[in-house]
Structures are given as structure tokens and as C-alpha cells.
Amino acid sequence: MSLYHVQKFLYELNRDEAVQAAYHTDRHAVIAPYELTDEERGALTEPDIGLLFHLGVNGQILMHFAALHQIEWSDYLQRMRDGIATHGPVREGVYAMTGYEGVDAHAEKLGQSSQATDGTGNAGTTNQES
Amino acid sequence: MPLVFAGVCSHAPGITGRSDQADPNIRDAFYAAFDQMRQDLEAAKPDALVIVAAEHFANFFMNNMPSFALGMADVYEGPIEDPGWLGIEKVTVPGNRDISERLIKGVMNHSDVSYAEEWRFDHGIMVPLHFLTPRYDLPIIPANINCQGPPLTPLPRAWAFGEAIRTAADAMPERIAVVGTGGISHWPATPDSGKINEPWDREFMDRWCRNDKDALLSYDDNQVYAEAGQGGFEIRTFLCISAAAGGARGTVHFYAPIPIFSVGCTVATYQLDGAVQAPAGVVSAGAQP
Numbered sequence: 001m002s003l004y005h006v007q008k009f010l011y012e013l014n015r016d017e018a019v020q021a022a023y024h025t026d027r028h029a030v031i032a033p034y035e036l037t038d039e040e041r042g043a044l045t046e047p048d049i050g051l052l053f054h055l056g057v058n059g060q061i062l063m064h065f066a067a068l069h070q071i072e073w074s075d076y077l078q079r080m081r082d083g084i085a086t087h088g089p090v091r092e093g094v095y096a097m098t099g100y101e102g103v104d105a106h107a108e109k110l111g112q113s114s115q116a117t118d119g120t121g122n123a124g125t126t127n128q129e130s
Numbered sequence: 131m132p133l134v135f136a137g138v139c140s141h142a143p144g145i146t147g148r149s150d151q152a153d154p155n156i157r158d159a160f161y162a163a164f165d166q167m168r169q170d171l172e173a174a175k176p177d178a179l180v181i182v183a184a185e186h187f188a189n190f191f192m193n194n195m196p197s198f199a200l201g202m203a204d205v206y207e208g209p210i211e212d213p214g215w216l217g218i219e220k221v222t223v224p225g226n227r228d229i230s231e232r233l234i235k236g237v238m239n240h241s242d243v244s245y246a247e248e249w250r251f252d253h254g255i256m257v258p259l260h261f262l263t264p265r266y267d268l269p270i271i272p273a274n275i276n277c278q279g280p281p282l283t284p285l286p287r288a289w290a291f292g293e294a295i296r297t298a299a300d301a302m303p304e305r306i307a308v309v310g311t312g313g314i315s316h317w318p319a320t321p322d323s324g325k326i327n328e329p330w331d332r333e334f335m336d337r338w339c340r341n342d343k344d345a346l347l348s349y350d351d352n353q354v355y356a357e358a359g360q361g362g363f364e365i366r367t368f369l370c371i372s373a374a375a376g377g378a379r380g381t382v383h384f385y386a387p388i389p390i391f392s393v394g395c396t397v398a399t400y401q402l403d404g405a406v407q408a409p410a411g412v413v414s415a416g417a418q419p
Contacts, residue, residue: 004192011191015210015250059319060186060278067215073148080321094280094360095320 003056003092005034009044010057014064023068049076050083056093133299135174135307136375137167137399138338138368139262141183142318143253144391146217146260151390163384163397164261170399171262176307178229178269179262180295181255182371184277184312184364188252196244197283198291200237201272202230208251208259216253218260223251226269229304233271236298241291246272258311275370277312277363285347288366292373299374310371312364315357316393322359324389330358331385331394334365338398339380341372361393375400 009031013019022030027045036044043051049066053059059080066076090096149157171179180200188210190196206223213219227247234245249272251259259266275291276283283291299306314334315327337345346369354362372380378400387394 007187008191008193011187015188053321058187058278059323063319064211067212073144077321077323084321094278 002035002037002040005036006040006044006052006055007057007061009034009036010061010065013068014061020068048083049079050081051087052083053080053095054083054087054090056091056096058094131300131303131305133296133308133374133376133402134176134305135171135179135399136309136371136378136402137171137397138310138312138371139164139167139258139397140313140391140393140395141254141257141311142316142391142393142395143211143216143257144393145257145395146253147211147215148390149217152388156386156388160384160386160388160395160397161261166383167397167399168262168264171307171309174307175305176268177304178226178233178271178306180233180271180273180299180306180308181258182273182275182292182295182308182310182367183254184367185254185274186252186278188250188254189246189248190274190276190279192279195276195279196274197276197287198241199244199246199272199274200230200234201225201247201249201270202227202234202245203247203249206249206251206270206272209256210250210252211256216256218253218256221266223259223266224269225271229269229302230271232302233295233298233306236301237291237294240294240297241287243291243294254311258309262309273370275366277366282351282363283366285349285366285369288369289343289347289373292370293376295370296374296376308371308374310367312367313358313361314365314368314394314396315359316361317359318361318392320360323392325359326387326389326392326394327358328387328394330362331387331396334358334368335382335385335396335398338368338372339382341375341377341379341400343372346372371400375402378402 013023031041031044047069052062203225204227206225208223209216209218237243255272275288295308314331317323317325380398380400382398384397385394
């Protein structure tokens with residue numbers, strides 16, 4: 001596991017158009033300097049948004065990577081949910097800090113419905129106590 | 131000169147990037163509150179605006195993460211995001227190196243702070259500026275509190291940073307305004323994006339309006355994470371403004387959960403002149419639960 005290096009690459013990719021150009025030219029070459037596992041290289045080059053979220057990439061970094069690939073917002077959210085469903089809870093990082101367990105379980109713990117997490121966003125507040 | 135303006139607002143990228151997907155009635159009321167904040171800010175005639183943000187890995191990463199940073203440049207750029215995705219064109223934003231340097235020197239007497247002569251703004255600053263200084267004609271001094279990469283800045287230190295900004299600003303001849311941007315409860319850019327804990331938000335803003343230091347500093351990060359999401363860590367920017375306001379009472383001009391914007395959208399200000407100009411508390415300009 002080298003979450004730090006995965007996020008470091010994405011951080012530099014997100015803020016530097018030259019790195020973006022290099023990524024578009026040869027994805028494997030641009031990540032070569034980073035200390036990554038085969039799983040992480042695959043996730044970054046495919047790209048596999050769900051696996052990257054499962055590995056622990058911060059959403060504030062990951063959402064820009066999704067935008068770079070022209071992944072629409074609701075699709076981005078669904079890919080993360082699919083990643084949790086396929087690979088299990090987030091392994092490390094900020095979302096694993098207190099045990100991120102997936103949308104439904106998380107909502108249930110808060111006494112809330114997960115209705116508004118479909119990305120369309122117009123279902124109103126989800127809090128059942130309000 | 132005493133601080134001339136203090137307020138807080140939301141900064142989520144969906145506010146501009148997904149504006150077409152929101153309920154137009156609530157969205158337009160929110161935009162109107164933002165525009166009133168702009169008018170109030172302009173009426174305060176600031177020489178510079180310190181915008182206290184919780185940036186999202188645009189300039190600072192875990193290779194060298196400062197708890198606090200202040201910008202010290204004549205020019206900034208933003209947004210780092212794709213303009214089409216964010217709904218804000220790339221622009222040049224004016225700074226003022228001289229004012230920044232004197233502010234930083236003053237802050238350093240009371241709070242350790244990194245300074246940065248380069249700073250590329252992300253949505254955390256660009257979304258508020260889009261509404262508050264749409265002509266990009268007011269010098270900006272960006273400030274950052276680490277709300278993203280744990281270990282995070284402790285809440286009492288965020289408070290002390292706000293007090294340091296106030297002390298430094300009051301000692302300067304310029305008219306300084308401060309605006310904090312961030313949360314409140316939200317789970318941005320995660321599978322739970324769109325979830326908003328409205329009762330938690332209203333309780334927080336009640337404490338903010340009362341400027342109740344003990345109540346504001348009583349939040350615990352594990353509790354915040356469980357009840358308000360990782361986006362709730364950004365309350366540090368709101369606390370900083372409370373401290374900078376020096377005990378003033380506040381008013382929430384707008385609050386409404388707008389899930390497609392991924393946050394309970396908020397516009398609030400403090401009355402800095404010591405006189406209570408409006409009843410302190412939450413004015414529910416937005417939708418009621």
C-alpha cells in the first residue's frame with residue numbers, strides 16, 4: 001500500500017497542465033517515478049474510480065481526476081459506491097479513520113435515509129428528525 | 131484600523147458548477163443572499179479581503195502541510211479546476227504583497243503561520259469570489275487552515291489564528307475585511323455527497339451567532355466526522371472568523387440544504403461595531419425542514 005504516492009501523483013496531475021498532457025500521452029510513463037503497487041498502477045491508468053476510493057484516495061483529489069476523464073458527477077458518485085460494493089470498506093486514509101462502511105450503513109447510523117445520495121440532489125434534506 | 135467586515139459563506143463547487151441542476155427558487159434565493167453579502171462587503175469599503183479557506187490540495191499536500199498559511203503576492207490565479215466543470219473562467223485575482231507582508235508580520239507575533247508567494251486558488255476561494263468580488267477588483271489575501279489532511283489543525287489553534295488576524299488587522303492603517311469559507315456538515319466528493327445534517331448545521335450556526343467560544347471549541351473531530359462528515363472539519367474556518375469578530379454577535383442571512391450543491395448553503399455575518407443591529411440568531415431565509 002502506498003496511498004501517499006497515489007495521492008501525490010493525483011495532486012500533481014490535478015494542478016499541473018503539463019502533467020495532464022503527459023498523462024494523456026502515456027499514462028504508464030507518467031506514473032513510473034512513483035512508488036506504486038501493480039494494483040495502484042492499474043487503478044490510475046484504467047482508470048478505476050471505485051478502486052481508488054476503496055484504496056483511500058481523498059474525494060477532494062479524486063473528483064478532479066474523474067473530471068479529467070469527463071466522468072459526469074452522478075456517474076462519479078456511483079463508481080465510488082460500486083467500488084465499496086466490489087472491494088469492501090475504504091482501506092485507509094481519512095474515510096477509514098472512523099470506519100467508513102458504505103452509504104446505507106452510514107446513513108442508518110446517522111438515523112437518515114440515503115435517498116438524497118443519488119447525486120440528483122433535489123430530494124431535499126435526508127434527515128428524518130428535522 | 132478596526133476590522134471592517136466579518137462573515138462566512140459556503141464554497142462548494144456545485145454552487146457554480148451544477149447550478150442548472152438545483153431547484154431554481156432555492157438556488158436564486160441563495161445567490162441573492164450572496165449578492166447582499168457582496169453589497170455589504172462593498173459598503174464596508176475594505177482595502178483588502180482576507181479569505182480564510184480550507185483548500186483542497188491545490189497548493190498544500192502532505193509532503194509539507196502547514197497548519198496555517200497566508201498568501202503574500204501581488205497576483206494570484208484560479209481556478210485550478212476545469213472552468214467548464216466549476217462554472218468559473220480562469221482569471222487573474224489581485225493581491226497586495228505589501229499589505230499581506232504587514233499582516234503576516236502581525237499574525238506571526240501571536241500564531242505560527244507559513245507564507246506563500248505563490249497560490250493557485252481552488253473552488254474554496256474562487257466560488258466565494260465569484261459572488262463577492264465578481265469584478266476581481268479587490269485585493270485578496272488568501273489564508274488557509276488545514277481541514278483536509280490529518281492530523282488537522284486543532285480547533286483552539288484555529289481560534290487563536292483568528293484572534294491573531296484581528297490583532298494584526300486592527301493595528302494596520304488599511305481597512306481589512308475577513309470572510310471564512312467552508313462546510314458546515316457535508317460529505318463532499320464521496321458516495322454520501324448530497325447528505326446534509328440540517329439539525330447539526332442549525333445548532334452549529336446558533337453557537338456561531340452567539341459567538342460562544344466554549345460551545346464552538348467543544349466539538350470533537352471523531353464526533354464531527356460521524357455526524358457532519360469529513361466536510362465538517364471545515365468548521366475551523368468559521369471558528370476563525372468567530373475569533374476574529376472578537377465577541378460580536380452574528381446573523382445567518384441564508385441557510386438551506388441544497389443536496390446537489392453537496393452542502394447546507396450558508397451566508398452569515400457578524401455585526402462588528404459592537405451594536406447589535408439585528409437580532410442574533412438564524413434567519414431562515416431558505417427552506418424550512
